[in-house]
Amino acid sequence: MAALNKHIHLRVNGVSHALEVPANMLLVELLRQRLRLTGTHVGCDTCQCGACTVHLDGRAVKSCALFAVQADGCRVCTIEGIGGPGGLHPMQEAFRDCHALQCGFCTPGMIMRAIDLVERSDGLDEQAVREGLEGNLCRCTGYHNIIKAVLQGQEAMEADDD
Amino acid sequence: MTEATGIGAAVKRREDLRFITGAGTYTDDLNQPGQAYAVFLRSPYARAKVGAVDGSEALAVDGVLAVYTGQDTSADGLGDLPCGWLVKSKDGSDMVSAPHPPLAVTQVNYVGEPYGLVVGETLAVARRGAELVNTEFIELPPVAVLGGAARADPIHEGLAGNLAFDWELGDQAATDAALAGAAHVTALEFANNRLIPNALEPRAALAQYDAVSGEYVLRTTSQNPHLERLVLSAFVQIGPEHKLRVIAPDVGGGFGSKIFIYAEETAALWAAAKVGRPIKWTAERSESFLSDVHARDHLTRAELGLDADGKFVGLRVRTTANLGAYLSTFASAVPTFLYGTLLSGQYRTPNIHVQVQGVYTNTAPVDAYRGAGRPEAAYVVERLVETAARELGLDPAQLRRRNFIQPQDFPYQTPVALVYDTGNYQAGLDRALELADYPGFPARRAASERAGKRRGIGLSCYIEACGLAPSQLAISLGAGVGLYESGEVRVNPTGSVTVFTGAHSHGQGHETTFAQVVSDQLGVPFDSVEVVHGDTGRVEFGLGTYGSRSLAVGGSALVKASEKVIAKGRRIAAHLMQTTPDNVAFQDGAYRSGNQQKTIQEVAFAAYVPADYPEDLEPGLSEKAFYDPKNFTYPAGTHIAEVEVDTQTGAIELVNFVAVDDFGRIINPMIVDGQVHGGIAQGVGQALLEHGVYDEQGQLQNGSYMDYCLPRADDLPSFLTDLTATPCDHNPLGVKGCGEAGAIGAPAAVVNAVTDALGVRDIAMPVTSERAWRALQGVAGEGV
Numbered sequence: 001m002a003a004l005n006k007h008i009h010l011r012v013n014g015v016s017h018a019l020e021v022p023a024n025m026l027l028v029e030l031l032r033q034r035l036r037l038t039g040t041h042v043g044c045d046t047c048q049c050g051a052c053t054v055h056l057d058g059r060a061v062k063s064c065a066l067f068a069v070q071a072d073g074c075r076v077c078t079i080e081g082i083g084g085p086g087g088l089h090p091m092q093e094a095f096r097d098c099h100a101l102q103c104g105f106c107t108p109g110m111i112m113r114a115i116d117l118v119e120r121s122d123g124l125d126e127q128a129v130r131e132g133l134e135g136n137l138c139r140c141t142g143y144h145n146i147i148k149a150v151l152q153g154q155e156a157m158e159a160d161d162d
Numbered sequence: 163m164t165e166a167t168g169i170g171a172a173v174k175r176r177e178d179l180r181f182i183t184g185a186g187t188y189t190d191d192l193n194q195p196g197q198a199y200a201v202f203l204r205s206p207y208a209r210a211k212v213g214a215v216d217g218s219e220a221l222a223v224d225g226v227l228a229v230y231t232g233q234d235t236s237a238d239g240l241g242d243l244p245c246g247w248l249v250k251s252k253d254g255s256d257m258v259s260a261p262h263p264p265l266a267v268t269q270v271n272y273v274g275e276p277y278g279l280v281v282g283e284t285l286a287v288a289r290r291g292a293e294l295v296n297t298e299f300i301e302l303p304p305v306a307v308l309g310g311a312a313r314a315d316p317i318h319e320g321l322a323g324n325l326a327f328d329w330e331l332g333d334q335a336a337t338d339a340a341l342a343g344a345a346h347v348t349a350l351e352f353a354n355n356r357l358i359p360n361a362l363e364p365r366a367a368l369a370q371y372d373a374v375s376g377e378y379v380l381r382t383t384s385q386n387p388h389l390e391r392l393v394l395s396a397f398v399q400i401g402p403e404h405k406l407r408v409i410a411p412d413v414g415g416g417f418g419s420k421i422f423i424y425a426e427e428t429a430a431l432w433a434a435a436k437v438g439r440p441i442k443w444t445a446e447r448s449e450s451f452l453s454d455v456h457a458r459d460h461l462t463r464a465e466l467g468l469d470a471d472g473k474f475v476g477l478r479v480r481t482t483a484n485l486g487a488y489l490s491t492f493a494s495a496v497p498t499f500l501y502g503t504l505l506s507g508q509y510r511t512p513n514i515h516v517q518v519q520g521v522y523t524n525t526a527p528v529d530a531y532r533g534a535g536r537p538e539a540a541y542v543v544e545r546l547v548e549t550a551a552r553e554l555g556l557d558p559a560q561l562r563r564r565n566f567i568q569p570q571d572f573p574y575q576t577p578v579a580l581v582y583d584t585g586n587y588q589a590g591l592d593r594a595l596e597l598a599d600y601p602g603f604p605a606r607r608a609a610s611e612r613a614g615k616r617r618g619i620g621l622s623c624y625i626e627a628c629g630l631a632p633s634q635l636a637i638s639l640g641a642g643v644g645l646y647e648s649g650e651v652r653v654n655p656t657g658s659v660t661v662f663t664g665a666h667s668h669g670q671g672h673e674t675t676f677a678q679v680v681s682d683q684l685g686v687p688f689d690s691v692e693v694v695h696g697d698t699g700r701v702e703f704g705l706g707t708y709g710s711r712s713l714a715v716g717g718s719a720l721v722k723a724s725e726k727v728i729a730k731g732r733r734i735a736a737h738l739m740q741t742t743p744d745n746v747a748f749q750d751g752a753y754r755s756g757n758q759q760k761t762i763q764e765v766a767f768a769a770y771v772p773a774d775y776p777e778d779l780e781p782g783l784s785e786k787a788f789y790d791p792k793n794f795t796y797p798a799g800t801h802i803a804e805v806e807v808d809t810q811t812g813a814i815e816l817v818n819f820v821a822v823d824d825f826g827r828i829i830n831p832m833i834v835d836g837q838v839h840g841g842i843a844q845g846v847g848q849a850l851l852e853h854g855v856y857d858e859q860g861q862l863q864n865g866s867y868m869d870y871c872l873p874r875a876d877d878l879p880s881f882l883t884d885l886t887a888t889p890c891d892h893n894p895l896g897v898k899g900c901g902e903a904g905a906i907g908a909p910a911a912v913v914n915a916v917t918d919a920l921g922v923r924d925i926a927m928p929v930t931s932e933r934a935w936r937a938l939q940g941v942a943g944e945g946v
């Protein structure tokens with residue numbers, strides 16, 4: 001049973017794409033397999049680990065929980081679009097600075113979630129960060145340094161805004 | 163200002179740049195031209211005969227390339243997946259290792275066991291094909307419950323009682339006598355709950371075969387690519403070792419679960435040659451739950467005898483260990499040599515006897531997971547000690563102090579085979595009590611009670627044996643391989659350094675730590691040292707990373723290789739300075755004699771451009787070393803948990819967690835701290851949240867993140883950590899290993915705190931709020 005193909009237009013990390021995709025293709029599959037943006041990871045099959053988190057029109061979403069066709073006409077930003085070796089996003093800097101990653105598998109999703117969390121709040125404390133990251137699993141760090149990093153990243157993002 | 167990069171500096175990790183920018187390359191991120199995809203056929207039953215497997219409908223699907231079964235792999239002569247550690251029963255007989263074909267041939271023995279695979283042009287096509295395979299199963303009654311395995315039908319033909327081994331250690335008669343004569347005996351009976359490791363990156367393989375050269379390349383999620391290559395060539399006999407390259411690229415966590423040689427990468431590699439195409443396989447999380455090895459799962463009865471002064475006189479332990487359906491790679495060593503040997507803990511217990519029955523059940527294989535045997539041992543000892551203190555009305559800290567092995571007792575021979583090298587347990591306890599504000603606890607408890615809550619505090623003074631392992635000792639105890647590590651230090655002509663290690667990093671940060679070590683040894687800039695690992699095509703040999711061994715064993719190999727480099731360089735430098743080597747001193751990257759000096763970079767250049775060069779010396783400046791440890795290392799520490807329990811709901815809040823650990827000398831304190839945090843989270847997970855549950859039919863009841871409760875950010879507090887240090891005295895770095903401590907110390911600390919809060923003698927892990935609530939009702943006399 002061949003899935004119906006659909007035409008979609010979307011901007012990913014500032015680049016426009018016009019693509020034909022199967023109707024049942026997940027957004028994460030489009031990103032990883034079609035566009036080879038492999039920084040977005042897949043850690044589960046029940047939408048519960050957050051490793052696949054990207055920004056869709058500026059909001060953090062789990063890209064395994066959306067079909068690619070649902071991103072038609074949208075802006076998608078992945079970890080690769082947030083900052084690269086030549087210019088890191090303050091949240092990326094904070095993760096490195098605080099040793100908030102070990103194996104790195106959860107890291108892109110954590111960073112994408114954390115940026116969104118900070119952008120949509122006015123001042124997170126430790127408890128708010130812990131609750132805000134509830135949808136993102138990390139098996140390595142015990143979250144201790146991730147929490148530190150998000151608070152430090154928040155400060156840096158606010159300083160950047162000033 | 164340049165950042166400090168030497169030993170002891172909290173150097174930021176160089177691997178992070180690729181991970182924070184999404185540029186890491188995990189196995190599933192890789193692709194090969196022309197690759198096909200594999201989907202595995204898995205047993206829906208815990209125990210069944212496999213009848214005909216009809217793949218005709220699947221093969222009719224456009225794009226399905228092949229359907230293979232265990233019949234095919236066995237017809238091709240593929241060998242079994244071996245267990246690499248031979249344990250002997252107490253009667254001297256060898257353990258019974260049931261045949262474990264990579265793909266089940268005639269019988270399946272756990273839900274999720276692979277018995278075939280479908281290869282398709284795309285993943286979707288392969289999935290569709292797998293759905294269309296018709297397999298006849300004849301169901302058999304499963305043995306799913308550990309307690310009933312001894313009385314059940316044998317899972318494996320002729321294996322009475324499903325007993326793989328009946329092992330013992332220690333002096334039974336002396337221990338029985340000591341307990342009979344004890345003034346007080348504390349006895350507990352408990353389970354150590356089954357855990358499912360759940361590295362966040364699912365297992366994966368990308369397998370290739372080149373028919374012209376006969377070479378196989380396997381990229382896979384492995385903690386030990388050389389061991390994988392050895393097993394695949396020597397035992398499974400896929401191809402000869404020199405034609406087999408195993409690469410473990412970035413690996414997203416392991417915690418033990420990626421040590422083992424699994425069916426899937428084995429079958430994928432074999433199938434790649436069959437179909438003549440690269441084959442990719444990536445586990446879905448539900449497959450990980452079913453088919454990654456599980457962990458722990460013990461039933462134990464333990465008794466601790468004390469004399470009238472509160473001195474421990476004897477410890478007797480009887481454990482039944484669940485091994486699952488087959489013996490995984492190191493399964494037999496975990497509940498025996500990594501468990502029974504640790505039962506002395508930090509104490510001078512003169513008599514110990516432990517008996518362990520390893521039992522097969524129709525569940526996923528059970529093997530090493532962070533701590534591997536040592537968390538189970540620490541749980542036995544530390545739950546008993548805390549309970550004994552409560553029964554005797556003693557301060558648990560005081561009872562421990564009274565029984566600690568003292569600094570002057572080292573080296574200390576325990577009654578269970580190990581010789582502890584160094585330690586200062588009192589120092590760790592004192593510092594932890596201070597950080598936890600132990601004296602202030604009664605006031606905090608009173609405050610909680612005023613708020614209608616219960617508060618408890620619990621200690622755990624754990625020990626572990628790390629730095630696996632002295633080869634001869636390990637082999638004499640049944641290991642199938644030596645447990646040394648290899649390293650190579652290659653000084654390039656321009657003076658930069660490439661370091662090759664047989665250890666593997668899947669989150670531990672070796673690329674940073676090992677560069678610190680070598681840059682320190684050679685006195686060259688940190689940035690000029692590159693660390694290569696995880697590829698049998700680049701690194702000569704290695705045993706990999708597990709058991710907190712990388713730095714203690716792998717790091718030591720690099721020190722030895724560096725010393726050889728320095729020694730050779732000294733001869734070159736002496737020649738250049740027209741003196742003899744014994745007149746040349748090496749320090750901070752330079753050879754000096756009188757007022758002359760040659761840097762190691764100048765010496766390296768001379769070694770590769772030997773114009774003016776010692777006559778009898780080979781050119782080049784690259785040295786290898788194998789380091790075989792002389793003993794285990796013995797990290798130890800005190801962990802203290804404090805909890806608050808809501809009496810209405812039973813909800814348990816971990817309000818404080820203190821860890822004070824002795825890891826010997828520290829290379830990178832930032833990384834060490836991170837390792838401790840991660841271990842604590844997994845230990846707390848075991849104590850409060852995690853439990854892999856099979857029903858009586860052998861169906862896994864919680865095979866997803868919806869119902870297997872992995873700790874999330876809001877389940878945990880921030881941790882208070884500190885270090886004490888008694889350097890290891892038998893490896894050149896003085897290091898002990900830090901990767902597992904948290905998972906070993908935390909469970910007993912947490913359960914000791916919870917039982918303290920609830921005022922109960924014991925409670926089962928994981929202590930869910932329901933269990934706590936029921937216990938509270940019991941305490942209140944309202945029935946459980």
Ligand code: FES
Binds near residue numbers: 044045046047048052
């Ligand atoms: S992969 Fe999307 S939430 Fe796990």
Ligand code: FES
Binds near residue numbers: 100103104105141414
């Ligand atoms: S760093 Fe490994 S899962 Fe978070």
